[in-house]
Amino acid sequence: SLLAPEGYVAGDLEPTFQHCCQLGSVVAAQDRKCDEATSGTPVQGIPAEQQSVCLSTMQLCCVLSVRDIQCKEGKQAAERGLGCQSTKFEDSKYCCEACKLGMISGSMAMGCEFQEFSLGEMWDETYQTCCTSISSSTPPVTAPISPNTSFTTPASNKPQKTPQSNENICDLLKGELCAHICVPTGTSSYRCDCEPGFSLMADGKTCQQVKFQNRCESNNPCQQRCTDTGIAIECSCLTGFQLAADNKSCSDLDECALGLHDCGQDQTCQNEVGTFTCQDIPRPTQPPQRQTTQPDYDREPEDEHVNNNTISSRYQEDQCPFGYIFNSRTQLCQDVDECEADLHVCSTGEVCVNMPGGYRCSRAQPTTTSQPVRCQPGFQYSDVYHRCIDIDECSEQESPCDSNQVCENTMGSYLCQCKSGFQLDSITQACIDINECQVDLHNCLPSQRCDNTIGSFQCVRYTSCGTGYTLNAQTGLCEDNDECALHMCDHLGPGYKCRNTLGFFRCDKINTPGPSSTTETSTPCDSCSLSTPSITFRCPRGYYANAQRRCIDINECEKSGACKPNQVCINIPGGYICSNKMNCEPGFRLNEETNRCMDIDECVEQPGLCDHNCHNSWGSYRCTCRSGYTLYQDNRTCADINECEMFKDRRLCIGYCVNQPGSYSCQCPQGYRLGIDGASCQDIDECTSQNVCTGRNEVCLNMRGAYRCVSTACPPDYIKDSQHANRCKRITMSCREDDKECLQKPLTYTFHFITLVSNLTRSSGPLDLFMMRGPMWSSTNVQFDLRLDKVHTPPSVQAASLQSFRLEEADHNVANIRLLQPLIGPQDIYLQLFMKFFYNGIYGGTTISNIAIFVSQYEF
Incomplete structure (x- = not known):
């Protein structure tokens, strides 16, 4: 206790x-x-x-x-x-x-x-x-880390959180710590290394390709093409050749033997070194005569699909081969259908089969009174080849797959494969876009941003490198421009020297004199001066002297009219430059100070430009939509996807599919509850509630989406059988021999109830509904009789008939009621099965089984 x-x-x-x-x-x-x-x-x-x-x-x-x-x-x-x-x-x-x-x-x-x-x-x-x-245990990286630097993890004061002695952190977090190779340096420490040809970047994790000497130039082992990947040398072959087993030499590819040629049916393939040629099959110069054209009874054409009966080479009207006619519209030689034009010499009992440039006579199949040949789904009967041939749904049907799929014909069917950049959604079975940026399937540089697009992605540089710098696409770094290499100071004359600086340059005057003093008071300055009665300080042209007797550069660009209206003024030490204004493309704006075109961030400057998401790109922008929406034709507005209509053939919901903005929901009719999967409908068993059916002799019968209060009340002169709850028996079982009315009254009534969903079908045949078994004695025989008592159904639903059922004797004194056709609900069907007993040929009585069949309104 x-x-x-x-x-x-x-x-x-x-x-x-x-x-x-x-x-x-x-x-x-x-x-x-x-x-x-x-x-x-x-x-x-x-x-x-x-x-x-x-x-x-x-x-x-x-x-x-x-x-x-x-x-x-x-x-x-x-x-x-x-x-x-x-x-x-x-x-x-x-x-x-x-x-x-x-x-x-x-x-x-x-x-x-x-x-x-x-x-x-x-x-x-x-x-x-x-x-x-x-x-x-992972130290922050604050400085460039050499490839040999280790990440040392101090021991934790919680023993239960420390990896086991036989494990390391690289195995524990495989693929999460380093871009290429994780090298454990202890139980809880590691360092990152790179594959050959790559070097570790400053973050101690990322690897970038290093510049290397092309080994194919110094030592080329390949017979045809050589590629140095930085890790290994790979050999490849030119078109028409294949790599040999030594992975270095190349051998000729026999396109004719491998079926890689595109020769027509009226041509033969001739292999050559590195290529192949198509040679026309010689045609007779005269129409075929009856004595020289033998009907081909046994051999069938190699290709069952005879199409494109044209010769693609350009011909003059009088140059088409025999069996072809010049088409003035297409400028091509077009096959003559001798069979349709009645130019053949096939006899009675033969069928003319047109061929490119000719025809052949084939023995006609004997006509019979049998039924037409029925082919399996995906095949159709060919009157030419007298057998079932595959249907190419991809070419014969218009768009059998949706816009994100490609159609691939198979024998007897076809497949819809997702296009590149798409993957199959396991729930909707639709091809949805792969976000390469999210699943790391892109190849953008560290200095670039990955933007997902429909079916692909694009790499966008994070920010501009700024004036005086250019992005190095290989290293991902902004490198300084050497303006002096462009002779930017030559216009000032030989007295100036260009000096490159980070992001800009300077034009320095060679031996520029400082302020000079002289006793001559009558000589004027070139630009301005500070003078006393006996001394004058003068500065070079483009400078002025301040109160401290220093030469200060004059900013000529501050004066109006320094340059023409279509030019930009750029001040330089001791002068200025007039540069023509840049004509920027749409999506860019001119920077007046640098005379460069800068990208316009339309997403920031024009709020609400996109209906949902706006992504700025170099010189433009792109709108995307949230999940459940699709981009409209204006590429800005997002339209809701009606999943219920688009995927109605995939049955998203068992009950009702209700479209919602950006999504959909499933609802169930009255009598059902929505399942935990959000799609299925589960029947509510109303009979589990108390006091559903309150009438005397009523029993609650649950059915899909509803219930029935069925009565088992006995008719007059009958009472309940204490041994069977669903049986009523006659109060008096004995009759006088001359009382025919008493003898004809049923001995018992039994009640049976069956519930079905609407439109229930079985692929294997009729459905067994009810079985009744009589006495098994050999001296007793039972006669069964099935009758339709009544049917309750709405006017819009076709009522069942007696022909919807079949009574079969399965064994001695055993009867089986089978459903022959689907029943549409809702409807209530009441059948009566009569059993007449005969003992050694003498009538012994009748029993009636009342069978009520309740068909629900829905198919689930």
Whole structure:
């Protein structure tokens, strides 16, 4: 028994909660089931009025303790690098996943605290604990790291979160720490290396390709083409050749033998070294005569699909081969259909089969009175070849696949394959766009942003390098422009020298004199001066002297009219430059200071430009839509996708599909509830509710989407059979021999009820509905008779008839009622099955089975 703590005071609930909670935790630690431990055993010392409170507290604390124990097992599985599916309990699995998320975030130094997002109380703590244990052991990178630099992880003060001694952090977070190679340097430390031909970048993780000498130029082992990938030398061959087994030399590819040629049916393929030629088959110069044209009874054409009976080479009107005629519109030689033009010499009993440039006579199939040949789905009968041939749905049907798919014909059918850049959605079975940027399938440089597009992606540079710099596409770095190499100071004359600086340049005057003094007071300055009665300070042209006797550059561009209206004024030391204004393309704007075209960020300058999402690109912008929407023809507006209409052939919902902005929802008719999958409809069993059918002798019968209150009341002169609830028997079973009316009255009535969904079909044939078995004695025979009593159905639904059913004798005195055709609901059908008994040929009585069939309104 359970004991209360000493010093317990009745009426004080806090000690009750504390003690009972401890008892529940003990039950969990003993690996006992919480329900068994709190199944009603009273806790000694607890007042009777608080027993229920104590047991509930024990139950709650026991469950919480069990969850905590299971969560710890999940964390330990994650820290040991085990799969989360290996855990036995659901809480263990979720905590394992949360811990792995935390370890990944910690290794990426992305922070372990959420501002608003929450995984849940238990999983937030697990995530932060695992994240902190990893992030605290990964030092931040503040300077370029050499390829030999190691990440040293200090030992954690929590032993249970440290990897096992036989594991390392590279295996624990495989593919998450380094771009190429992760090299463990201890139990909890690592460093990143790169493949040959690549070098480690400043972040200590990313690898970039290094410049290397093309080894194909110095030592080319290949016979034809050589490619140095930076890692290895790869040999390849020219068109028409194939790489030999030594992976160096090339051998001729026989296109004719491998069927890689495109010669027509009236041509033969002739292989040549590195290529092939198509040679026309010689044609007779005279029409075929009867004595020289033998009907071909046995050989069938090699290609069943005879089409494109034209010769693509250009001919003059009098140059077409025999069997062809010149088409003045297409300027091509077109095949003459001798069969249609009645130019053949086939006899009676033969069929003329047109061929490119000629024809052949084939023996006609004998006519019979048998039924036409029926082919399997995907095939059609050919009157020419007298057999079933495949239907090419891709060429004969207009758009059998949607716009994101390509059609691939197969024998007897066809396949819709997703185009490049799309993948199949397992739920809607539609081809949806692959976000290459999100799943890291792009090849954008570190200095570029990956923008997803429909079926592809594009790489956009993050920001401009700025004036005086140019992006190096290989390194991804902005490099300084050497303007001096463009002789930017030559217009100032030989007295100036160009000096390149980061992002700009300077034109320095060679031996530029400082302010000079002279006693001549009558000589004027070139531009301006500061003078006294005896001394004059003069500056070079383009400068002026300030009060401190220093030469200051004059900004000529501040004066109006320095350059022409279509020019831009650029000030330089001691002068200025007039440069013609740039004509910027749409999407760019002229920067007056630098005379360069700068990209316009339309998304920032024109709010609301796109209906949903606006993505700026170089010289333009792109609009995208949220999930469930598609971009309209104006490339700006987003139109809702009506999933219910677009995917109606895929039956998104079992019940009703209701389109919603950006999505859809499923609803069920009355009598059903929506399943947990959000798509199926589950029947509501109304009969489980109390007092549904309150009439005397009424029984509640549940059916799909509805219910019926059916009566088993006995007719007059009949009473309930105590042995069978659904049977009524005659009050008096005996009759006088001359009382024919009494003898004809049924001995018993039985009641049977069957529920069906609407339009129920079976591919294997009729559906067995009901079986009745009579006495098995050999001296007894039973005559069965099926009758239709009545049918209740709305006017819009076709009512069932007796022809919808068939009565079959399955065995001696055994009858079976079978459904021959689907029944459309809703409708109630009442059948009566009569059984007449004969004992040694003498009539012994009749029983009637009342069979009620209730067909629901829906097919589910």
